[in-house]
Amino acid sequence: MKSSKLLLDQVSKEFGDGDTTVNVLDNISLDIKSGEFVAVVGPSGSGKSTFLSIAGALLSPTRGRIWMGDQEVTRLSAKKLNALRLNHIGFVFQSSNLIPYLAVRDQLLLIAKLAGQHGQEPQQRADDLLHRLGLSHRRFHYPESLSGGERQRVAIARAWMNNPELILADEPTASLDSERGRTVVQMLADEVKLRQKAAVMVTHDKRMLDLCDRIIYIEDGKLSEQRSPTLL
């Protein structure tokens, strides 16, 4: 049997307290294995980004437990959580969240540096990723001078930089044209298959769903699974 990359056990997330409590995730469980590429779909405000933030250990659940491999994430200290995020998780945020004062290539190199990698290897990796994402000619540009789609591609390259076991992407193709969007999602799918990683992608773009192995639908705090994209 394949090993679990990400396991959520009866996870709930509530925001606010008292009269204003919002139950965004209500007792959800999910097991994502090595080699699986999972799409998350659902209406705006249904909790997709919240789910991804919890899966990526950026947000703690109100209740429930989370494992990544054989580590229980919900029991880790803040320091160990940082190390886990840095070394094992690649996150592409819904807004690209680039650092305004770093040029494109340096956004990628910073990730390597934080993980203690220096020298030629990370530089080559950065240049290779930028090439694959069609950004070589923008290597020394700052985020403010990039288009929305270029920023999004830098964010994708950056998420890849630390060679993560788990890639979490929040609408990574929202600002890309359909051809470029498909290329990027295909890259994700290939990486997951070739290297037995796992990826979870929130998307509104139904044309990408055929590249995914599983489709998780979120509504009213609950998850349901649909295997065939044609049913959506």
Ligand SMILES: Nc1ncnc2c1ncn2[C@@H]1O[C@H](COP(=O)(O)OP(=O)(O)OP(=O)(O)O)[C@@H](O)[C@H]1O
């Ligand atoms: N920090 C917060 N405090 C209070 N409520 C929050 C917080 N973050 C999210 N919410 C609420 O939780 C619900 C789910 O938000 P979330 O961002 O996860 O939705 P989404 O499915 O990603 O939506 P979209 O498709 O618009 O990006 C929303 O009603 C939102 O207002």
Ligand SMILES: [Mg+2]
């Ligand atoms: Mg969202």
